[in-house]
Amino acid sequence: MTGPATNALPLDITTMRAEAERLLTRGAEPLSDEGLETMRLQLRGHIQLLIPEVEQSVSGLPRGDRRREHALTCAGEARMRLRLGPGNTLAVRYSVLHRLARSVRDLCDCYEKPGGCLPGEDES
Numbered sequence: 001m002t003g004p005a006t007n008a009l010p011l012d013i014t015t016m017r018a019e020a021e022r023l024l025t026r027g028a029e030p031l032s033d034e035g036l037e038t039m040r041l042q043l044r045g046h047i048q049l050l051i052p053e054v055e056q057s058v059s060g061l062p063r064g065d066r067r068r069e070h071a072l073t074c075a076g077e078a079r080m081r082l083r084l085g086p087g088n089t090l091a092v093r094y095s096v097l098h099r100l101a102r103s104v105r106d107l108c109d110c111y112e113k114p115g116g117c118l119p120g121e122d123e124s
Helices: 012-022 033-057 066-081 090-112
Strands: none
Touching: 012 033, 012 090, 033 066, 033 090, 066 090
């Protein structure tokens, strides 16, 4: 799957998903202040790369198609999360990171399933 640029490198979905899951796993190692900011910037970058790819992957599906609508909803929600600031307290900073990580995970799911994805689908 290619993005808007015809010579763009393929996305490293495995790495993107691993970084998101690292944050979403219970008991994950706490991050330093610098680590929190680095992770926030990485997740934002992943989202910025994934949104156009996901939107393009479902662009050929008809309006009203459930897979298309779900993928576009995931992309729209991720786009809204890009507007979140870094947060002023540690709790808010982690909350922002978790929201970004969930968007990365959801966009990866949509990217990996041709024609979009649906929540609760079997992984087969």
